[in-house]
Amino acid sequence: FEGEAVPVRRRVVGKSPPEAELRAAQLDKHCCPRTWAEFEAAGKALLENWDSLAAKNLLMQVCQAFPDEQYQAGMFRRGGVVGTLRSTWSRSWLAAICARLLKEHDPDCTFTSVYLSNSLAKDMHIDVSNLPGSQNCILPLCLPKRGGDLWVELGYGDVVTGPVVDHVDTRGKVRHGVVHRLDEDEVFKFDPKRYHFVTPFKGTRVVIVGYTSDVLGKASTDDLDGLADLGFQLPDSVYLRAPRQAQEEEEKVGLSAVQSTPVNKGGGWEETFPVADGFVDFRVNWSLSHRSVLKGTLCQVTVGLGWQACVSSTAVQNGAAVVGEVAAAASQKEGLYRRKAPRLWGQFRDSCLCDLSWECDGVTFRLEQSSLDPNWWKVLQVKDGQVVGALLVYVDDFLLCGSSVVLRSLAQALQHKWATTPLVVATPEQPIKFLGVDILVVPRGFVLSQQSYAEEVLRIHSVPVHVRGRIPCPRELASFEVVESDAPPTSEAVHQAQQVTGALLWLSQRSRPDLAFTCSLLASLATKAPHRALRIADRALGYLQRTKSASLVFVADSTQLHGWSDASFSPEGSRSHAGWCVCLHGCPIAWRSARQAFVTLSTAESELMASLECAVALESMQALLLSVGFSVEDRELHVDSQASLAISDGHGSQTTSRRARRLRRMQRAIEDELASQLQGMTLDDQPCVQEQP
Incomplete structure (x- = not known):
């Protein structure tokens, strides 16, 4: 470096002009490398006699000499193809300098690839080829006076440290994020699977980015050894x-x-x-x-x-x-296996649970899997086979049910097998969360609520606080058929309709049966009339805003397994709509609202079809309860149609000549249930209940 000598002042009168301070740092053009060959010689000499400041200056000179080039080295993935970039070996000295600077500023960062960004600003995107769970490491070398920071999308559970800035992605969806200020020579890390972009800037912006490509277990040993020789800090998962x-x-x-x-x-x-x-x-x-x-x-x-x-x-x-x-x-x-091979993980988990046994207070317990639902397990006493608890699993989440002694002993046995989070017991003051459902203890029962999930759905879809609907779906939009006013479907509209339908389905199938009909309608229209489905979804989200605190209260009564069925005969001149609900001890455990599979010709036939579906649901629930050790003494099916009851009792068989074959098959199915000696089913007339004005 050469520059003019600046005379030393004996007395500092004021701030020195910026030019006087910068002249000493200006580089002599005659001593700076100009070609790649000169840069390569300087880079190799620098690696032998390392100096961080000289390395940073060399990278700045490279970016100034080639302002239109961006350098990238390391592993890449294009679909299922994995390999190393040619520039990794053609300019290995540059890759080694970038990797060494990253390691010096953050010894804990891991990466398979480096990217020297030379004043390049990318639009909002996510890094789809990066390894899930990894982090991108950004080391700024030179930043502009204004702009050039990083906007990153917010995720669930993030602590917001600055103002929330909304941006619209390429699909028109509003994303909530925060602008993170970057500082020179300080590494900033973020999740590449979240949307991010560089804020607008003018001037020079040079940063080194280290990231981890998802090599899918296909990286060759030679490539990994070569990258390690260059100084890349490879994560263990690439092996x-x-x-x-x-x-x-x-x-x-x-x-x-x-x-x-x-x-x-x-x-x-x-x-x-x-x-x-x-x-x-x-x-x-x-x-x-x-x-x-x-x-x-x-x-x-x-x-x-x-x-x-x-x-x-x-x-x-x-x-x-x-x-x-x-x-x-x-x-x-273990985490990689659960994410990329959940089926094999489930088989391995079930085999471990089958072999699991433990002792508590001199009593030996074991687990026995349900023959109908593999996610249900019985907690048995080995001595007499008595059922003392239940275990519900979903991938790697466990819900334990039973007395306090059984719960804690089972939790200790599971924690001895795997590293788990601490046991959390539901209390009246503190609920527990399982699959997005909050479970709270109340006197003589439990409460199931999804208020936190509903609030997250409302936040994601940007529903204003003042939008509060009284009904989930208006009558004028509740048509399962495509009408003339429906706009032709587009891929973007179909994607948005399917997304909001899935979010509402998670509610309707767990704690919100009042949304069952609306979700059935949305699922039917998502692909053939997505624009109308989005209008219905807006009304449903407004209704959810008003009723987000609604929950199911489970307080048992003396009743056994009961089912209620109903049908709306051909509301649009085609197929009828049926609904049913199954309750155990007065608590709803299963429900459904959907169009019937074929066209029925009378109200009695549609009601009979609905009652038959409810009878099948009763059979299924009884079999599931028996498989986990709970016996059901009697079942009752409630129907609000005298005509369908007459057919079920056999009194209407002489008046069904036109539809004799189909109705008699359904009639005989219910008659078989009535004639069963093991578990009888009682049909009861459920009178229509009218709302008071």
Whole structure:
């Protein structure tokens, strides 16, 4: 660096002009590299005699010399194709400098790729090819005076530290986010799966971005070793291999199996590989636990959940390195496995629960899976087989039901098997949340509420606070058929209609039966009349705004399993609409509102169809309750149609000549239920209830 000498003043009168301070930092054009060859020579010399400030200045010179170029190096993914960018090896010195600067400023950051952004501003986007759960690391080298910061979308549970700024994405949806101010030489991390963009700016903006590509278990060992040599801090997950890729890696590093035996219990295999200093006994099974035993040059590793792993002969020479690498990979594989192979995770989880047994106060307990619903489990006493509790699972969430002693002992057994969050017990003061449903204890029962989920749905769809509807769907829009006024469907409208329908379905199927008809209508119109479906959804969201605190109260009475059915005969001149609800001890446990499968020709026939569907639902609920150890003594079916009751009793069989075959089949189905000696079903006339004006 050369510059003019600035005379030292004996007395500081005021601030020095900016030009006087900047002249000493100006670079001499005659000593700056101008071509890539000159930059390469300077970069390699810098890597041998490292200096952070000189490295930053060199990157700034590169960006000034080539203002229209952006540099990217490391792993890439295009669909299912995974590899390394050519620029990684053609300008490896530049990749090494970027990686080293990132590590110096944040030793904990991990990345498979680096990107030197040279005054480039991207629109709102998400990084679809990045590994879920990873973080992008941004190291600013030079920032403009104004702008150039990062707007990141807010997520559920975020702590808002600044003003919320709304932006509209490419699909027209409003996104809520916060602008994060960037500082030079300070690393900023964020989730790449959230929408983000660079705020507008003028001037020079140079940043290094480190990110992790989702390599899908297909990254080759040579590529990973090459990136590690360049200084990339690779996450442990990139070493997990897909089965086919692992086999290719074995052949590539020259490891041939001299002994291969299957592992019968739980599935998997064992293989022994010869290496330079001995043998590696490698075992893969379905166990979550991992253990590493080092005996001289023999390293025995057990990896869970069926992940294959390949070790090269160079890595095996240092046994401790192999142990650490595989153990680190095993510590992350459970979450990856649940996300990418939920079905296999469910099979493994169920096998562990089947083998689970524990003792409490001298009593041994075990779990038994329901034969109808694999998510339901009975808690049994081993001695007499008495049911003392229940367990409901969903992927890796557990809901425990039973006495306090049984709950805590079962929780300890599960925590001994897996690392879980602390046990939370529902109390009148503190509810528990399971699958988005808040469960609160009240005298003699429970309350199920989804108010927090409803508020989140209203926030996501930007429903104003003053919009409060009285009904979820107006009569003029409640048509299942496409009418002339419906606009032709578009892909964007279909996507938005399906999105809001799914959000409302999660409510209607769990704690809000009052939304069942509206959700049935939305599901039918989402693809064929999406614009009208969106209008209905707006009305339903307004109704949800008014009734978001509505909840189901479960207080048991003396009744058993009861079902109510009703039907609206051909409201639009075509198929009828039916609805039914099943209650256990006066508490609703199942309901449905939908169009009937075919056209009926009379009110009696439509009511008979609805009652038959409710009878099937009663059978299903009874079978499910029996499978988890709860017996039901009697069932009752309530129907509000005398004509359908007459057909069910057999008195109307002589007057159904036109539809004899179909009606008699339905009649005989209900007659079989009435004649059953094991669990009888009683049909009762339910008179129509009229609302008082």
